[in-house]
Amino acid sequence: MFREVVAHTSGLQFLMEDLDLRSPMGRRYLLDSKMMSCEKEITAELNLVDRVVKALEWHSDLIAKIQNKLAHLRDISGSVNNLIGNLVLDDVELFEIKVFALVAQEIAALQKEGNSIFLKIPDLSPLVRLLDPQNTKIPSFYIYDNYSKELAEARIELKRSKSKNGESDEDIEALFAKMQGIEAKVREELCTKISVHGTDLANALQQLAHLDLLIAKAAQAKKLQFSKGEISKDKTSYRGVFHPMIKHDLAVQSKEYQAVDIELEQSVCIITGANMAGKTVVLKTLALCQYLFQFGFFVPAAFAQISIVDKVLISVGDEQSEMNGLSSFASEMLKVSSMVKESKNQKNVLVLIDELARTTNPVEGLAIVNAVADIFYDAKVKSVITTHYSGLKSKFRKLRVKGLDKDLGANVITHKNINSYMDYSLVEDFEGEVPHEALRIASLLGIDKEIIERAQDQLASKNKF
């Protein structure tokens, strides 16, 4: 469910908060929605979003009107459940149902009027007739006199005795109690009558929540320049893919985000590259896009062909290992082990591991990377592993972040502007060596010079022997 995914997926929370949802149910609908892995379902949802995106171009006033109405909706699911459970509702609940039904009808009418029925909303007019016996269409409610002659008479009697001065308080109390008794009976009958429409009401509630979400998805896709992903049977490929939250943060500092292209096959892929070259961001973006796609969102890319998976497994090493008393190595290994196990049980997964075995010595670390990659290679698991280790088996497909390849000219790079000189694009790499730019990057960050100098001495003396 979205609720669980959103908590541990970088960028998803950001996008959820950014959604312009108008009704309280829209958010609940999103949080309760399940990750889709059926081709038909995904296509249907994406087509709906696409229709709204198009409508935003041509009929933006209609969408604005619908959104306006959506904002008036209240989440009446509690009352609807009471109704379906054959309970007698109180006046406040009946009021809310009436207001809801009136607004739902208005939205249905707007869709019809604009000749763009995105989602069919059940006809609630029989329900409105019951709750609006005076046919005023005004959003107010009480147990109307029209419901029962007996009630109307009891009320007149009460009024008469109140205006007479002679009547004692007890008499008035008695008349009031009598009137309330009749009112209760009428309310009960009314609830029985409207409970027939309970399912329609529940249905309308879902449809309107869905409509709210659709419009929000479409508006966001348009605003953030997302595109509609296509379903692919084998490869997953993105052109111009970006991480919306990081792009937004960079934009705030008036910096640009360099979108990248990436293609994943039904096998393991290893990404190498210098520090600060955006390897982790690539992994996070891949996870984010996969989720967005399977929750029926457009994706942050210029073009995307995505193959459906049953599960996304990701390890980016920001788990709180201190919390459970494990070292960072131990908690990573346990996590990777469970991911390997899951990929064995359930082949159609996307596995993303950031800097596997980075917290141990490079000799054994490399061995672990090769071993895990080997397992995924043999089992044909769609997986991405980032690493700094050299000496990877040559059979694995490797991608390298270009890094500081751009022509620097006379410019001085600092950690503040490194972003503009780094080339984040990914290239196929056929060598086993990884880039050695750690010291360069570290010196750019302005760390203590002595560290750099001594490290360079070390390397120089090592090379001599």
Next chain:
Amino acid sequence: MPFLNDIANYRSLSIVGLEKNTGKTECLNYVLSRLRGSHKQIALTSIGIDGENRDQVTKTNKPEIELSEGMIFVTSELHYRQRKLVSEIIDVSTQSTSLGRLVSAKALSRGKVLLSGPVSNHSIKELIADLKNKGVELTIVDGALSRKSIGSPAVTEAMILATGAALSANITQLVYKTKYVYDLIRLQEIEMNLKTQLSQVDNGIWAIDSEGNIKDTGITSVLLIQKDKDKLFQYGNRFFVSGAVTDQFLEFLKNQKQISEINLIVRDFTKVFAKPETYYAFVKRGGSIQVLNKTNLIAICINPVSPDGYRLNSEELKSALQEKVNVPVYDIKKL
């Protein structure tokens, strides 16, 4: 028909009791009964939710509010269910109080209700504005002067104060205490441009420098004044205290040598929690207090009977108080 002509000029009115059982509800019912003849759309609500409980302390009757046909009232869901009249719901709030959401309804018959209402200043203001949009011409707020409540009746344009034997059984004392509140209510409002600026501030002590700019002194509460004394006067002698002004704080200011230049600004009169002696000493030495929101006091109602049955001489009380204040004083039992 006393003071009703005055009410006609305002769009919101609060009725505030200085103490429990000072006749606030009777005063409210009186106002309502008098307004019955006018064709104004009237709405009624209350601040906070202490509703009926308060009178269970003294076990005296708390009269419910008697509404007439056509009046709008706002109360919590719980009290709405206990209403003794026929009414039509016209709105239900989204936010909830501890007694449920707030229900706005129109009375379709005469009858009684218990009122409860929004808790914070902000939500009372919002409610009054919302009622205005619904065509309400006068909103009457059943107010409480309680330190526990964060909502203040001073957000209404006009106010009627209810005082009486429940506050003190000694006429001199009663007049003294009432006069103190009267003086606080009459504190002058600050200039408009400063008011707009200060309305945004919601915590701490702020200073207003000689050019009229507002500056955060960095002191978060008057309770911490002993620790941060040095910071207080860094920008001048004019301050806005967003929270309550305590006895201790006024005492501290009173003892400064530049006392005659000190000008203290509080949100409204309910924020002054100091003893009358301290306040008067502060003023006597030259200090001054102003408010962000001033309300217009239009009358004081007295209830000479205390809940334990003690009865003061109505005429004596009335004339003693009238001598001290510049608004009409009425005995609620004789209206």
